[in-house]
Amino acid sequence: xGTALVYHEDMTATRxxxxxxxxxxxxxERLTAALDGLRQRGLEERCLCLSACEASEExxxxxxxPEYIALVQKTQTLDKEELHALSKQYNAVYFHPDTxxxxxxxxxxxxxxxxxxxxxxxHNGLALVRPPGHHSQRAAANGFCxxxxxxxxxxxxxxxxxxxxxxxxxxxxxxxxxIQYIFNDDPSVLYFSWHRYEHGSFWPxxxxxxxxxxxxxxxxxxxxxxxxxxxxxxxxxxxxRVESHSSFDPELVLVSAGFDSAIGDPEGQMQATPECFxxxxxxxxxxxxGRICAVLEGGYHLESLAQSVCMMVQTLLGDxxxxxxxxxxxxxxxxxxxxxxxxAQTPYWTSLQxxxxxxxxxSTHSPEERSLRLLGESPTCAVAEDSLSPLLDQLCLRxxxxxxxxxxxxxxxxxLCLPPGVLHQEGSVLxxxxxxxxxxxxxxxxxxxxxxxxxxxxLLDGIMDGQIRNAIATTTALATxxxxxVLIQRCLARRAQRVLCVALGQLDRPLDLADDGxxxxxxxxxxxxxIQSMFHxxxxxxxxxxxxxxxxxxxxxxxxxxFQPDMVLMALGPAHGLQNAQAALLAAMLRSPVGGRIxxxxxxxxxxxxxxxxxxxxxxxxxxxxxxxSKATPEEIQALMFLKARLEARWxxxxxxxxxx
Ligand code: Q9C
Ligand code: ZN
Numbered sequence: 001x002g003t004a005l006v007y008h009e010d011m012t013a014t015r016x017x018x019x020x021x022x023x024x025x026x027x028x029e030r031l032t033a034a035l036d037g038l039r040q041r042g043l044e045e046r047c048l049c050l051s052a053c054e055a056s057e058e059x060x061x062x063x064x065x066p067e068y069i070a071l072v073q074k075t076q077t078l079d080k081e082e083l084h085a086l087s088k089q090y091n092a093v094y095f096h097p098d099t100x101x102x103x104x105x106x107x108x109x110x111x112x113x114x115x116x117x118x119x120x121x122x123h124n125g126l127a128l129v130r131p132p133g134h135h136s137q138r139a140a141a142n143g144f145c146x147x148x149x150x151x152x153x154x155x156x157x158x159x160x161x162x163x164x165x166x167x168x169x170x171x172x173x174x175x176x177x178x179i180q181y182i183f184n185d186d187p188s189v190l191y192f193s194w195h196r197y198e199h200g201s202f203w204p205x206x207x208x209x210x211x212x213x214x215x216x217x218x219x220x221x222x223x224x225x226x227x228x229x230x231x232x233x234x235x236x237x238x239x240x241r242v243e244s245h246s247s248f249d250p251e252l253v254l255v256s257a258g259f260d261s262a263i264g265d266p267e268g269q270m271q272a273t274p275e276c277f278x279x280x281x282x283x284x285x286x287x288x289x290g291r292i293c294a295v296l297e298g299g300y301h302l303e304s305l306a307q308s309v310c311m312m313v314q315t316l317l318g319d320x321x322x323x324x325x326x327x328x329x330x331x332x333x334x335x336x337x338x339x340x341x342x343x344a345q346t347p348y349w350t351s352l353q354x355x356x357x358x359x360x361x362x363s364t365h366s367p368e369e370r371s372l373r374l375l376g377e378s379p380t381c382a383v384a385e386d387s388l389s390p391l392l393d394q395l396c397l398r399x400x401x402x403x404x405x406x407x408x409x410x411x412x413x414x415x416l417c418l419p420p421g422v423l424h425q426e427g428s429v430l431x432x433x434x435x436x437x438x439x440x441x442x443x444x445x446x447x448x449x450x451x452x453x454x455x456x457x458x459l460l461d462g463i464m465d466g467q468i469r470n471a472i473a474t475t476t477a478l479a480t481x482x483x484x485x486v487l488i489q490r491c492l493a494r495r496a497q498r499v500l501c502v503a504l505g506q507l508d509r510p511l512d513l514a515d516d517g518x519x520x521x522x523x524x525x526x527x528x529x530x531i532q533s534m535f536h537x538x539x540x541x542x543x544x545x546x547x548x549x550x551x552x553x554x555x556x557x558x559x560x561x562x563f564q565p566d567m568v569l570m571a572l573g574p575a576h577g578l579q580n581a582q583a584a585l586l587a588a589m590l591r592s593p594v595g596g597r598i599x600x601x602x603x604x605x606x607x608x609x610x611x612x613x614x615x616x617x618x619x620x621x622x623x624x625x626x627x628x629x630s631k632a633t634p635e636e637i638q639a640l641m642f643l644k645a646r647l648e649a650r651w652x653x654x655x656x657x658x659x660x661x
Contacts, residue, residue: 003316004116004125005044006109007035008052011130013098017080023094025267025300026131026144034128034296037306043313048122052109052129054101055152059111062155063148063182068139072146076100091204093141103131103146110149111156113293118161118252124285124292124316126257126309132297134176134256135204142178143204149295150256151182154189157252164188167250167287170195171280172258172297173268174202175209175225179256185219190248196261196268197227211340214348221348226341230333231269247351247629250288255281259299259308267300274307275322281315282592286585290622292316318620320469320596328562329652338656351546354632405619406462406471407611408455410604416611422619423468433457437486444482449475453483456601460487463597464494464567470591470598470618472611477603480573484601485510488519491567500565502556502590505576505603509536520563522556525576529639534650539639541577545626547636548582552589554640558653560593568598572606584613584623591618 012028038044060069075083075095083095096102106129113127133150135143150168157163168183170176170193183189196202197209207213215223259277260268284292294312299305315321330338346352406423409416413424434454438445445453452475462468475483484507491499497518504524513519515533523538531537539555542548560568568590572578578586590598598618602610617623648654 001120001123003047003313004050004113004122005038005047005313006050006052006113006116006125006127006129007031008105008109010098011052011102011105011109011128014096014102014131016094017096018084018094020094022092023144026094028130029302030299030305031128031130033302033306034299034309037310038313041310041314043310043317046317047125047313048116050109050112050116052105052112052127054104055107055111055147059152059156060104060107060147062159063138063151064136065139072100072103072141090141092135092143093146094144095141099131099146105129106131106133107147107149107152110153110293110295113295114153114157114252114254115160117291117293118157118163123290124294126294126313126316127296128309129296132172132258133295134170134172134179134258134297135174136178137181143174144298145178148178148182150176150254150297151179153254153293153295154183157254158188163251165248165250166190166252166254167248168192168254168256169280169284170256170258170297171261171277172256173261173265173270174258174298175204175206175227176256176297177204177206177209180208180213180223180225183219184215184223185217187215187218187222190222190224190250191215192224192226193256194226194228196231196270197229198231199229211337212344214344221345224341224345227337228270228334229337230331247349249629251291253284253288253292255284255292255294256297257294257312258297259305260297262299262301262304262308264301264304265299267298272308273325274304274311275324277308278311278315278321279324279592281312282321285315285620286588286622321592323564323593323595324561328564330656335655350631351549354546354550354637404469405615406459406468407473407615408452408459408471409474409607409611410452410476411474411607411611415608416615419612419616419619419621422615437490441482441485444485445479446476449479449483452476452479453486456483456487456599457490460490460599461494463599464491464496469596470600472600472602472607472614472618474602474604474607477574477605480571480601480603481507481510484569484571484573487569487599487601488513491569492518496567498563498565498567500560500563500568500590500594501571502568502586503571503573504541504578505573507571507573520559520565522559524551529642531643531646534647537643537647539643540636542632542636544630544632544636545628546630547632547640548585548626550632550636550640552586555643555654556586557589557593558656559647559651560590562651562653563593565594566597568594570598570600572600572602572610574603574605576603576606578606578610580610580613581624581626583610584617585626587614587617588623591620 012031015028016023087094109127109129113125116122131146133145133148136145136148154166166189168191173196175195176193179191183191211225213225261270261272263271456473459471499519501521521536524541529539644654
């Protein structure tokens, strides 16, 4: 399984033939710059490269009227003056004799990508296309867009594979009004767009781009617009959580991947760094079993575009995300926008009514069940599989990245059912040092714990030195707390700037734990939330899926992003109570803010059950299902509200969660 890259050189053929400052930015070099970037960084060769084929007329008809398709077809034979005259009938559009061919390739590429992902040939992928699509409508070109590539992909996924819930995330700086119109009354396609709006004074200047447009009829609540009203917010990282959609539980995620919100872009004039796109991608990867199809939309600064595309592809391939730099403080205008979305959407989403955090999907099927079902149910979906298989063979020949997930266990490796690609750590060095640590904590380690401690310290060093991406270690139940103490001290001794400790179960805060801002200690245990300081606090483990998701999305993730740790210690101590899927989701979510550098320490009684899914999550696979969605209890909400109210003065990203009703 891997990442598909769909492309065809012919899509560089269409270009502006006359003077028009508005349209000249949509140029062929956009594609070549993006592709060169991928080649230079060795990313292209790690992808399954598919050559785009034209969408058929019938396929275009899934979205567009026959008259409009015929009109675009006719442009092939028009001369320059006629092309110019026709172009002027639309808003921000130019036609070229090759437009029809390119636009059919662009649409075809999006459909091929859906085929590759839904037949299971790849996990995810990106279609690098021109012209873009999200402004195009049933019978109109608009904003450089001719055929609506992403809308066609969604219709295709519904029609050919019978999908019932598709999430479209549109992170282009412009509102994709074309997609919104096409699915306005369709509850099977949730369209989420954030875009620059400036209270209506940013192109395309439409009132229906505002937060109060929620869809119509059956589709109410399935259009979600998040308009930005201030061009230069202090920070662009406030928005990570808005991605998470309440119990929609998509079967496929389509991304209208425009990069005109990236720093340097002449059209968007925003400041998102390339790393932001890695984080956005990684956050989406916990949805839909990781089935993400991204299709290029805007992005007009060639270097910025290339870097952002590389960040996205790197993340799709499973590489860890580089850290987000900058002040983690949401600006007032962004908070107001988020509030207005919440107000507009609350009637339609139970999780918003609970007013803690909009909750991401709790998949009701595991990824495995899903792909089987998809393959089994559709009579037509065997098509792409055959044609892809020779290419798939090549994928297996590629070497895995040198660093990966490692495991050191008191339990025999064979008992853990580790997924392929995960290293079982056998040896242990650091003898003297281990003993020195153990002497310091004399009463807390048994002799037989020493070998384990040595291995764990090796893992920690491996992560901090960049030789290992992340790791799982087991300890005896009694030694878990002491091991965690040693690990914290060793992180500090090795000059870690900030260490985030997420401790579950009966693990007491180390007595001598410094409160100097280098350690953020969160204990998830017990009955009540409690705060010792802005860096040391605890909260109960919710028993509902809604409560658990609110804890992760509304508390743990904003804290982790705000803290910007260089190391995460995730400790599952005695009576931690975490289920498989919960542990996997927690680990998967914690990867983003720390560039993957997580050491998970698990007391040995529960490791046999947890090891496999925990290792998979750390390795970058989508976590398994949390089970059916259940509403958070009033007590669970109360605990989270208590913490949020007291902590948000220091941890500003907590402000993104809605205020109490
Ligand atoms: N001076 C896409 O990004 N120009 N289309 C607006 C502002 C049109 C953008 C005028 C922008 C179209 C796919
Ligand atoms: Zn755009």
